[in-house]
Amino acid sequence: MDLNSASSVVLQVLTQATSQDTAVLKPAEEQLKQWETQPGFYSVLLxxxxxxxxxxxxxxxxVLYxxxxxxxxxxxxxxxxxSEEEKSTLRAGLITNFNEPINQIATQIAVLIAKVARLDCPRQWxxxxPTLVESVKVQDDLRQHRALLTFYHVTKTLASKRLAADRKLFYDLASGIYNFACSLWNHHTDTFLQHVSSGNEAAVLSSLERTLLSLKVLRKLTVNGFVEPHKNMxxxxxxxxxxERLKQFLECSRSIGTDNVCRDRLEKTIILFTKVLLDFLDQHPISFTPLIQRSLEFSVSYVFTEVGEGVTFERFIVQCMNLIKMIVKNYAYKPSKNFEDSSPETLEAHKIKMAFFTYPTLTEICRRLVSHYFLLTEEELTxxxxxxxxxxxxxxxxxxWKYSLRPCTEVLFIDIFHEYNQTLTPVLLEMMQTLEGPTNVEDMNALLIxxxxxxxxxxxxxxxFDSVDFDQWFKTQLLPELQVSHNRYKPLRRRVIWLIGQWISVKFKSDLRPMLYEAICNLLQDQDLVVRIETATTLKLTVDDFEFRTDQFLPYLETMFTLLFQLLQQVTECDTKMHVLHVLSCVIERVNVQIRPYVxxxxxYLPLLWKQSEEHNMLRCAILTTLIHLVQGLGADSKNLYPFLLPVIQLSTDVSQPPHVYLLEDGLELWLVTLENSPCVTPELLRIFQNMSPLLGMSSDLTEMFVNVTAA
Structure with a gap:
């Protein structure tokens, strides 16, 4: 392809390919597709x-082509x-100028340079x-930024290569440029901090962007560039x-308010600092040992003391909690039961942890988690x-837990409590004892505590388990709490029924279950929808428990099934309907044939729900599961369901229908139980076997199920 004559032709076709008119667009795309393999085409695109x-x-x-x-x-x-000749020309052309004025195009160019680097750097390129290193030193702001952007994408791509030879090349690269990368980052960071004090918003944003990019480069080099990083000063x-840098940036957040254009970039940079620590801990736990003490001191002070007031934000708190959690849980820091079998590095890390997590520190963390982070927020109540x-x-x-505050706080609490339960159990028991008896419904703060x-x-x-007499507590404290019907008490009604669900499989006398079933029947009629949904969840946990006895449950079956069905109709969200259906399925499965009078x-209702869920395949999966248990419960009487049941099986097992990707496994199981419970084979049942031939031709984990259906 001759460059001069081709450029205008390719330019014209590319212009047509950006058209909104399909009559112009389609032929242009076809022409570009034909040119893809023509020599010289990519030089024209460049x-x-x-x-x-x-x-x-x-x-x-x-750029995209x-x-x-x-x-x-x-x-x-x-x-x-x-050809090698054209590739050589293209490589040279890509790094001639780093002066792309449009951000989105600059990013795409950086990505495609990184793609070439993945294949050719350093051997063919x-x-x-060296070109990137020189280019990030230039004084021109635009060229410096674009070179730094490319430097980051190239480093990121090379760091992701996993073959041993590629890893060795990246180690060599990292050791060669690490000192320069550190100097570059320090320079841009110092420049940013100087601009913050001067108040020049444009200069602040520009230097912050460079700080962020240079830190991204350092993150990849630090985490992926060394076999034993602790040996590198x-x-x-x-x-x-x-x-220290984190403290400086957090202090900057006092002067850079939430409405400032730099705020988003500032928070991203702060989070990136924490990502460096988290990634390094994940990849090099032993090398992280000298950083354990400082990491714990820093994280605990900002998250659990007044040091963090006015400067922390939710994502930062989550990252700090994750850092604490990963140190507490890290297997590299846990000595063997026989201390002599542990490595010196493990014993050293364990010693640092034990020295930090003293009784006062653990007590303060536990109390702050419960009394501050566990409280329902105004936003959640709204x-x-x-x-x-x-x-x-x-x-x-x-x-x-890695990204959201509430799951993060709960997982951290579980891990710390598990690790230091002998210290923390008395603390939590004391908190329980201060809350005995009913709480004033007018005191919202006391209710939330x-x-x-x-x-x-x-x-x-x-x-x-060994510290709480849960059965006694259930009778004297929790049951009376469930009977307080005041609207302001609903957070506690919901929490108590959830709490019982957590203890069901841990410690709950079988004799108390009828009292619990009575309470569940009442709460399924609660005026608040959240309480009713939480009650349904606890019912599932109760019915699904190893010690469940059908004879205790049967007196409440009709009431519960009716109330669950009403709840299924009342909720509108797909996820909630799925959840309630799973509870119903579980009940049907456990009581089996006893369900017949109530279904x-x-x-x-199920045919209507099936029709409404045409766009929601996961809800349809839940309906299939419910039908499986229904057919098993109804036995031969399930033939009355055939007008609805057989078309459902037909659709779910038809590989020419797109939904089969989601529905096939449950559809096959439903087909199998329908055949097993069928009093006789009807023509309609036989007609579904038209689906079997394509199914047998599939290479699938479900082959055994195909055979079982055929055998049935």
């Missing part, structure tokens, strides 16, 4: 996206691979890193320096009133 006089949309599209071309044709073994010097279903779908499970303490007692249930209303 000329176009580096020409700042052209339309931004055209240049943007040229270039980036996709790297993925497809840059490797030597790729079909239609670019030894000049890349520069690395450890940088890490020890983070705490959400309770305005969006009760949203309130009940809490961010729990998985990795939510009690809610927080009950939360702690629920979270620490396994640790408190009429549910059987009539």
């Amino acid at each position: 000329n176009i996206f580096t020409n700042h006089t052209l339309d931004i949309n055209v240049r943007w599209l040229a 270039f980036k996709h071309g790297i993925d497809r044709y840059w490797r030597r073994v790729a079909p239609h691979a670019l 030894p000049e890349l890193i 520069e690395v450890m010097g940088f890490l020890h320096g983070i705490f 959400m309770w009133e305005e969006d009760p279903e949203g309130f009940t779908v809490e961010e729990t499970g998985g990795d939510s 009690k809610d927080a303490v009950y939360n702690a007692v629920g979270l620490a249930a396994f640790e408190l 009429g209303c549910l059987v009539q």
Whole structure:
């Protein structure tokens, strides 16, 4: 492709490819696709996206096509691979000027340079890193920023390579440029702090952006660039320096208010400091040992004392708590039962931890977690009133503790209580004893404190097994709390029924279950929706427990099933309906054939719910699970469900229908139990077997299920 003659043609087609008119757009895209494998095409694209006089949309599209071309044709073994000569020209052209004026295009160019670096640096592109190092030193603001942006993306990409030879190359790179990267970061950080005191907003934002980018480079080099980083003085010097820098940046947040344009970048930089520490602890726990004391002192002072007042923000608090948690839980810091079998490094880390977590420190952390962080906030109480279903779908499970404050505080409490339960059990018992008896409904603060303490007692249930006579406490304290029907008492009604759910599988006499079932029946009629949903959750935990006895439950079955069905109709959110359906399924599964007299209303409602959930495949999965248990409970009577049941099985097991991706496994199980409980094979049942042939042709973990259905 001749560059001069081709440029205008490619430019014209790229312009057409940015059109909103499909009649113009489609032919242009087809033409560009044909050119992808033409020699010289990417040189033309490079000329176009580096020409700042052209339309931004055209240049943007040229960058994207270039980036996709790297993925497809840059490797030597790729079909239609670019020639070595053209690649050499392109590499040189990419790092000639770092002067792209448009931020989004500059980011894309940095990413595509990093993609080439992943394949060619340093062997075919030894000049890349030296060029970047020189370019970040220039005085021109734009060129310096763009070079720094590229430096970050290249470092990030090279750090992500995992083969041993690639790791060795990155170690060599890191040791060669680490000192420079530290100097660069210190320079930009000092410049930012000087600008903050001068009050020049534009200069503050510009220097803060450079501080952030240079810190991102250092993070990758520090975490991924050394085998034994604790033996490198520069690395450890940088890490020890983070705490002082963090204090300086947190103090800056006093003068840079929440409405300041720099605030978002400032908070990102503060969080990035904590990410460096968390990543380093995760990847190099033994190398982190010299930082344990400082990390704990810093985090505890900002999160659990008045030092943090006025400067901390939620995401920072979460990061500090995660740092404490990861140090407390780290297996590298836990000696073996036989101390002699532990490494000296482990014993040293354990010694530092034990010296820090004294009785006064642990007591203060525990009290602050419960009396400050566990309290329901104004925002949460407002959400309770305005969006009760949203309130009940809490961010729990998985990795939510890494990002959200409430799960983070609860996980930290559980881990610290588990690790130091002998110290903390008396502290929590004392907090419980101060809250005996009913609480004044007019004293909202006292209600919230009690809610927080009950939360702690629920979270620490396994640790408190030998210390709390839960059966007695249930009868004398918790049951009376559930009977207080005042509207302002609803946080405690919800918390108490949740608390009982936490203790059911830990310590709860079987004889007390009828009293609990009575309480559940009452609470399923509570005026507050959040209380009713929480009660349904505890019912599931109770019914699902190992010591569940059907004979104790049967007197309450009709009432509970009716109330659960009403709750299923009352809630509107997909997640909540799924949750209530799971509770119903669990009840049906445990009582089996005893459910038959009470399922009429549910059987009539499920077809409507199935129709309404056309866009919600996960809700349909919950309906399938409910149907499986219903068919098992109804036995031969399940034939009355066939007008609804068989089309559901047909859809769920039809591989030509998109929903089968979500529904197939549960659909097959429903098909199997339907066949097993069918009094006779009907023509309608046989018709579903048309789906079996495509299913048997699938390579799947469900092959055994296919065979079982066929055999049935």
